[in-house]
Amino acid sequence: MLSTVQYYDDLYNTVNGKVNAGFDFNSSLTDYWGRALSHQLVNASDGGPGTALKKPQVLVYLNG
Amino acid sequence: MPILVADGRAPGEVIISDNATVYEFNPWEMGSFDPTVYGFAPMRYVGSNFTAGVLPNDQKCIEGFDNTGFVMGTSSSLFNQFILNLNTTTGVPDVVKNALASILTDLGQTSNDIADWTPNPFYHFHNDTNPNAQSKRLTLVDGGEDLQNIPLHPLIQPIRNVDVIFAVDSSADTVSPNAQNWPNGTALVATYERSLNQSMGNGTAFPSVPDQNTFVNLGLNTRPTFFGCDASNLTGPAPLVIYIPNHPYVYNSNVSTFTLSYNNSERNAIIENGYDAATMGNGTVDKQWPTCVGCAILSRSLSRTGTAVPDVCKQCFSRYCWDGTVNSTTPAPFFPTPIFFEIKLTSGVKHFTPNLFGLVAVIGISMALVL
Numbered sequence: 001m002l003s004t005v006q007y008y009d010d011l012y013n014t015v016n017g018k019v020n021a022g023f024d025f026n027s028s029l030t031d032y033w034g035r036a037l038s039h040q041l042v043n044a045s046d047g048g049p050g051t052a053l054k055k056p057q058v059l060v061y062l063n064g
Numbered sequence: 065m066p067i068l069v070a071d072g073r074a075p076g077e078v079i080i081s082d083n084a085t086v087y088e089f090n091p092w093e094m095g096s097f098d099p100t101v102y103g104f105a106p107m108r109y110v111g112s113n114f115t116a117g118v119l120p121n122d123q124k125c126i127e128g129f130d131n132t133g134f135v136m137g138t139s140s141s142l143f144n145q146f147i148l149n150l151n152t153t154t155g156v157p158d159v160v161k162n163a164l165a166s167i168l169t170d171l172g173q174t175s176n177d178i179a180d181w182t183p184n185p186f187y188h189f190h191n192d193t194n195p196n197a198q199s200k201r202l203t204l205v206d207g208g209e210d211l212q213n214i215p216l217h218p219l220i221q222p223i224r225n226v227d228v229i230f231a232v233d234s235s236a237d238t239v240s241p242n243a244q245n246w247p248n249g250t251a252l253v254a255t256y257e258r259s260l261n262q263s264m265g266n267g268t269a270f271p272s273v274p275d276q277n278t279f280v281n282l283g284l285n286t287r288p289t290f291f292g293c294d295a296s297n298l299t300g301p302a303p304l305v306i307y308i309p310n311h312p313y314v315y316n317s318n319v320s321t322f323t324l325s326y327n328n329s330e331r332n333a334i335i336e337n338g339y340d341a342a343t344m345g346n347g348t349v350d351k352q353w354p355t356c357v358g359c360a361i362l363s364r365s366l367s368r369t370g371t372a373v374p375d376v377c378k379q380c381f382s383r384y385c386w387d388g389t390v391n392s393t394t395p396a397p398f399f400p401t402p403i404f405f406e407i408k409l410t411s412g413v414k415h416f417t418p419n420l421f422g423l424v425a426v427i428g429i430s431m432a433l434v435l
Contacts, residue, residue, distance in 0.1 A: 004155055005155065005157070008150075008155075008156050008157055008160050009157065011160065012157065012159055012160045012163060015163070016163070021128075023111065023126055023183075024113065024182060024183045024200070025111065025129070025182065025183075026170075026180040026182045026201070027163070027167060027180065028144075028167060028171070028178055028179050028180040028203075029141075029144035029145075029147045029148070029164070029167055029176055029177075029178075030134065030137040030138055030141050030144055030178070030179035030180070031134060031137070032144075032147045032150075032164070033137040033140070033141065033143055033144050033146070033147050034131065034133035034134040034135075034136060034137025034138070035133050035137075036147070037133050037136050037137055037140070038132065038133030038136070041133075041136065042132055042133060047133060048132065048133075049131075049133075050128070050131075051131065051132045051133070052107075052108070052127075052128070052130045052131060052132060053066070053089060053090075053091050053107060053130050053131075053132050053135050
């Protein structure tokens with residue numbers, strides 16, 4: 001379980017990592033919302049910030 | 065296989081169901097079957113600078129944009145606004161608040177539901193029809209904003225040959241004072257009407273469904289109903305739709321879409337009620353219900369193979385198929401009471417989630433399953 005401060009830092013750092021990746025990416029509120037959702041719905045530590053939709057374990061988890 | 069849905073919407077635009085492009089995301093591709101975009105980009109390489117459907121020689125392949133959370137967030141971006149609550153939450157670091165403020169400065173409050181998919185994978189793709197073809201930016205919003213609250217659109221594409229759809233409807237369609245937060249078929253009506261639209265239908269067919277008043281007047285929003293039972297009486301090949309509306313069995317599960325958190329006791333009651341709605345009280349209301357679901361699943365293959373419909377299925381279809389009756393008069397106020405004894409919630413129980421973000425699992429999530 002993350003502490004509250006760690007949690008917010010995680011949201012910020014993962015979204016910031018996307019924006020600063022050096023490509024033409026923008027951030028939107030959906031980035032933060034998506035990271036928050038991941039903490040609830042993606043079965044990996046820290047909500048699997050590197051989890052792509054294609055990964056098989058995600059399919060299994062989403063299909064229940 | 066998960067398929068998630070979003071709508072195309074530029075900042076400042078208002079969604080109109082008949083002309084907004086519906087995008088879908090699956091583990092392999094993102095894109096649209098609509099005649100506007102009509103194309104897909106490989107999910108794995110979204111984030112790369114595609115032009116006219118190809119990656120120019122001077123551009124690198126970029127991976128990792130296809131983040132599961134971002135796709136789920138896009139499809140549910142109506143809830144972005146909750147993120148703004150952080151601005152007034154104590155304990156949130158200033159750096160987070162500043163980042164949110166800068167996004168709002170860029171997009172404006174009325175676009176706080178936008179998911180930014182820049183770089184647009186469909187840049188200069190289908191220039192004649194794609195409204196976003198000239199923009200490097202692609203902005204998407206919650207797939208329910210065009211009223212197609214159940215993600216039926218990917219499942220009625222003729223190329224997918226889907227036989228049956230379980231359309232679970234937890235939409236909050238009805239409003240006070242006549243009723244509150246129960247479904248009334250709006251999602252089915254939206255997909256049906258779009259399938260008939262000359263410019264956007266693009267070869268899709270959807271079973272005929274009645275108007276929302278009829279849904280309420282006939283009680284079609286209180287029990288499972290089959291639509292499209294007669295495969296020979298459709299505008300084109302279409303699945304049979306098993307409509308399962310949210311209705312109270314053991315709990316008044318019509319919570320507002322924007323209820324931020326639930327205690328465990330209420331969460332469990334809502335889930336148990338959903339179990340009862342889908343199983344008709346575990347077969348208590350109709351002990352033949354499991355058989356009837358089986359008949360519905362088999363229906364298209366029975367007609368495809370010319371197999372005689374078993375008697376028990378005939379009984380089921382006479383009971384659960386919408387028979388075409390319409391009653392469009394304004395319905396009486398709709399205040400259903402639980403079919404069984406209502407669960408009494410215990411108080412003072414542990415909260416479902418550790419923070420304000422944990423509101424997703426049991427909100428009015430609508431979903432469709434393909435078999």
